[in-house]
Structure formats: structure tokens, C-alpha cells
Amino acid sequence: MLKSAILTIFALALSAQAMDLQIPSSAEICGDCHREIFAGWKRSAHASAMESRLFQDALKMAELDFGASARKTCLGCHSPVGVQIGDLTLIKKVSWEGVTCDYCHSIREVTTTGTNPHARVEFSMVKSGPSKEAASTAHGTVYSAVHTSSLACISCHEYTNSQGLAVLTTYSEWQQSHYGKESGGCQSCHMARVQGNVVDPRVKASSRLQLNLHEIPGSHSVTQLNKAIRAQLNATHQGGQLKVSVQVVNQGAGHSVPTGSPLRQLILELRTAAYNGKEYREERVYRRTVADASGTIINREHLAFLKGARVVSDTRLAPNQVRTENFTFPVPQGVMSRVDASFYYYYSPMASTAAEQKAKFLSLSRIVP
Numbered sequence: 001m002l003k004s005a006i007l008t009i010f011a012l013a014l015s016a017q018a019m020d021l022q023i024p025s026s027a028e029i030c031g032d033c034h035r036e037i038f039a040g041w042k043r044s045a046h047a048s049a050m051e052s053r054l055f056q057d058a059l060k061m062a063e064l065d066f067g068a069s070a071r072k073t074c075l076g077c078h079s080p081v082g083v084q085i086g087d088l089t090l091i092k093k094v095s096w097e098g099v100t101c102d103y104c105h106s107i108r109e110v111t112t113t114g115t116n117p118h119a120r121v122e123f124s125m126v127k128s129g130p131s132k133e134a135a136s137t138a139h140g141t142v143y144s145a146v147h148t149s150s151l152a153c154i155s156c157h158e159y160t161n162s163q164g165l166a167v168l169t170t171y172s173e174w175q176q177s178h179y180g181k182e183s184g185g186c187q188s189c190h191m192a193r194v195q196g197n198v199v200d201p202r203v204k205a206s207s208r209l210q211l212n213l214h215e216i217p218g219s220h221s222v223t224q225l226n227k228a229i230r231a232q233l234n235a236t237h238q239g240g241q242l243k244v245s246v247q248v249v250n251q252g253a254g255h256s257v258p259t260g261s262p263l264r265q266l267i268l269e270l271r272t273a274a275y276n277g278k279e280y281r282e283e284r285v286y287r288r289t290v291a292d293a294s295g296t297i298i299n300r301e302h303l304a305f306l307k308g309a310r311v312v313s314d315t316r317l318a319p320n321q322v323r324t325e326n327f328t329f330p331v332p333q334g335v336m337s338r339v340d341a342s343f344y345y346y347y348s349p350m351a352s353t354a355a356e357q358k359a360k361f362l363s364l365s366r367i368v369p
């Protein structure tokens with residue numbers, strides 16, 4: 001009796017909040033009811049797309065170098081709500097929330113006919129989502145096929161700038177791969193289905209006990225990096241030298257590794273320590289190198305987005321691509337040595353801490369007699 005009274009009061013309190021649902025609404029309000037989804041989203045790169053120091057520093061440089069119009073370009077993906085409602089000075093809290101709930105769940109349609117894909121967004125009391133059965137007294141719901149396909153991601157993960165450079169090509173890399181052809185969409189690897197309540201059971205005893213992980217882990221997740229790359233290390237003595245080969249496979253990413261920003265890099269570092277005291281180090285770097293119209297190599301994110309004009313080289317690993325790297329060291333037969341291969345994912349030259357700059361994930365070692 002008492003329990004149901006408390007539940008009623010709680011439910012009333014929540015529907016009162018629903019009345020306060022602003023259009024568009026802060027994620028905090030959506031999170032009142034969608035608690036577990038909110039907690040996942042809060043840990044995502046999407047939630048910190050505005051707050052991130054790295055982004056804020058890059059945004060300042062963009063404005064300093066190219067004026068106020070550059071700001072709008074950047075905010076188009078990092079604060080899509082801000083741009084949609086014309087809040088470029090970010091007065092509203094929701095504009096600070098980066099890629100937030102109400103943006104993605106107000107997408108009504110995605111078109112791919114222009115230079116860049118375009119999401120038509122309609123902020124209202126109706127939220128678009130993946131289910132035909134969902135029903136809520138807090139807001140209307142509408143089924144959207146876009147949400148169960150890679151089109152939900154395309155408007156920010158595929159981008160050609162005003163110089164004609166395809167800066168972000170994650171969607172087309174995916175589309176051309178067997179994942180794209182055989183229907184493993186972005187969600188299949190980035191929004192795993194996990195046990196959980198879509199909505200707080202005190203608000204509605206929903207029949208759905210699984211939700212899509214809104215943390216959307218990518219290159220900042222060591223688990224994802226380990227899924228992406230598999231490697232084998234072989235080392236033997238041949239003709240008085242030490243021959244080392246590392247076979248590298250992009251076995252788990254549905255796009256190139258690295259994908260996204262041209263400043264990302266995958267680095268293979270090879271170290272050999274011979275027991276005669278000699279040490280050697282070599283590396284291989286998998287990346288896209290881009291230049292501006294005058295041929296200067298670009299080494300800052302804001303320049304890549306605004307001034308990148310052509311790809312100078314591209315050594316990234318396409319989906320399922322296998323690459324064998326060979327190394328030779330002057331270690332004679334009879335001298336034992338230890339060989340270590342380590343993989344690093346390098347994020348940004350603008351990073352201010354070592355952890356923000358790169359992450360080490362896979363390591364392999366061999367003792368060669």
C-alpha cells in the first residue's frame with residue numbers, strides 16, 4: 001500500500017518533470033527517466049565533444065586563424081544543438097552537451113544527395129527511436145529506420161570540406177567493406193545490446209530489458225583497440241643477421257585503422273635488445289598524411305578540417321587488410337636477443353598529457369636464441 005503510494009508520488013514527480021521537457025531538452029532531464037542510457041552516454045566521447053580541452057583549444061585556434069565563421073563549422077558536429085537553434089555563443093546548457101540525446105532522437109530523415117550528408121532535425125515533443133512498440137506518456141515516440149542503420153552516424157562521420165578534401169571518410173570506408181555490404185552497421189560494433197532498463201522501472205515497467213550501449217566506445221577504449229588489431233611476431237637468424245617480421249591485421253574494425261581525423265595514427269614500435277649490449281628501435285606508422293593547397297603538411301585538427309586540400313599518402317589498414325612488416329638487425333648468429341613489438345594509438349599532437357596523446361595496447365615479445 002505504502003509502496004504503491006510512494007511509486008505513485010514518484011511517477012507524478014517524474015511526469016511533472018516531463019511537462020518541463022524543454023525543446024530541445026538537456027540530457028539531464030532525459031536521464032531522469034532513461035537513467036542507464038544517460039550513465040552510458042555520460043561516459044562517451046559524444047558527451048564531452050564540447051567540453052574536451054583538446055577541442056576547446058582547437059576551436060580557439062580555428063577562430064584566431066579563420067574568424068567567426070570557422071566556429072560554426074566546428075560546432076556543426078561538436079555542438080549540433082547549438083547550431084540547430086542558433087545558439088553559437090552557447091548560452092543554453094544543452095548546447096554545451098556536445099552530441100546530446102535530443103539531437104540524435106530528433107533526427108527525422110537523413111539525405112545523402114549533397115556534397116555532405118544532411119540530417120533533418122525537428123525538435124518537438126516527439127522522439128524518434130528504433131522501436132515500433134515504445135509508448136510513453138512523457139513524450140511522443142516515432143519509429144525511425146535511420147536509428148537502426150549507419151545513416152544515424154553519417155552526418156558527422158563523413159565530411160568533405162570547402163577545399164574538396166574528404167576529411168572524414170569513416171562511413172564510406174565502412175560502406176565499401178564487407179561489413180557495409182553484409183549489413184553490420186556502426187551500431188553492431190559500437191552500440192552493443194546489453195542488459196538494462198530502457199526506462200526507470202518506477203516510471204514504466206517496460207517489457208524491454210535490453211538497451212543499446214550509449215557509451216559508444218571507439219579509439220579511447222583499449223578493449224576496442226584490442227578487437228581491431230591482431231598481430232604475429234616472428235624472428236630468426238639468417239645470413240648473420242636477425243630477421244624480424246610482424247604480420248598486422250585489421251581484423252575487427254569495420255573501417256580503416258585509424259579512421260576519422262587525419263591526425264590519428266597507429267604506430268608499431270619494434271625494439272630489439274641483443275645480449276651483447278646493442279639496442280635497436282624502428283617503427284612503422286599507419287596514417288593519412290594531408291596537405292593544404294600550397295603543399296604544406298597539416299599537423300593540427302582545425303587546419304585539417306578547414307584547409308586540408310589533398311591526401312599526400314595513406315598507409316592505413318583497410319578492413320581485413322593484412323600487412324607484413326620486415327625488419328633486419330645486425331645481430332650475429334649466436335648472440336641471443338629479445339624482440340618486442342608494441343602497438344600505440346596516437347590521438348593528437350595538441351594533447352597536453354601523455355595519456356591524451358597516445359595509448360599503448362597490444363604487445364608481443366620473443367627471445368631469439
Ligand code: HEC
Nearest residue numbers: 018025030033101105127129130131134135136138204206
Ligand atoms: C518522464 C519520463 C521520461 C523522460 C523525462 C524522457 N522519457 Fe523517453 N521514454 C519514456 C518512456 C516511459 C518511454 C517508453 C519506453 C517503452 O515503451 O519501452 C520512452 C521512450 C523513449 C524513446 C523511444 C525508444 C525507442 O525504442 O524507439 C526515445 C527515443 C526516448 N524516450 C528519448 C527521450 C529523450 C531524448 C528524452 C529527453 C529529451 C526523453 N526520452 C525523456 C520516459 C521518459
Ligand code: HEC
Nearest residue numbers: 150153157171174186189218219224228252253254257260
Ligand atoms: C566490425 C566492427 C565495426 C564496425 C561495423 C564499425 N566500427 Fe568503428 N571502430 C571499431 C573498432 C574495433 C574501433 C577501434 C579501433 C580504431 O579506433 O580504429 C573503432 C573506432 C571507431 C572510431 C574512432 C576513431 C577515432 O578517430 O577516434 C570512430 C569515430 C568509429 N569507429 C565510427 C564508426 C562508424 C561511424 C561506423 C559505421 C559507419 C563504424 N565505426 C563501424 C569497430 C567497428
Ligand code: HEC
Nearest residue numbers: 030034037038041099100101104130147148152187211212
Ligand atoms: C549519437 C546519437 C545518439 C545519442 C547522443 C543518444 N542516442 Fe539514444 N539511440 C541512438 C541510436 C542510433 C539508437 C538505436 C540503436 C539501435 O537500435 O541499433 C538509440 C536508442 C535509444 C533508445 C531506445 C532503447 C535502446 O537502447 O535501444 C532510447 C530510449 C534512447 N536511445 C535514449 C537516449 C537518451 C536518453 C540519450 C541521452 C542520455 C541518448 N539516447 C543519446 C542514438 C543516440
Ligand code: HEC
Nearest residue numbers: 045049052077078080152153156186190217218219220221
Ligand atoms: C552530431 C554529430 C555526431 C553524430 C550524429 C554521431 N557522432 Fe560520433 N562523434 C562525433 C564527434 C564530434 C566525436 C568526437 C568527440 C571528441 O572526441 O571531441 C565523435 C566520436 C565518436 C567515436 C569515438 C569514440 C572514442 O573512443 O573516441 C565513435 C566510436 C563514434 N563517434 C561513433 C558514432 C556512432 C556509431 C554514431 C551513430 C550511432 C555516431 N557516432 C553519431 C559526432 C557525432
Ligand code: HEC
Nearest residue numbers: 054055058059062073074077156159260261301302305347
Ligand atoms: C563533420 C563533422 C565534424 C566537423 C565539421 C568538425 N569535427 Fe572535429 N571531430 C569530428 C569527429 C567525428 C571526431 C572524432 C572521431 C574521428 O576522428 O572520427 C572529431 C575529433 C576532433 C578532435 C580530436 C578530439 C579528441 O578527443 O581527440 C579535435 C581537436 C577536433 N575534432 C576539432 C575540430 C575543429 C577545431 C573543427 C572546426 C574547424 C572540427 N573539429 C570540425 C567531427 C567533426
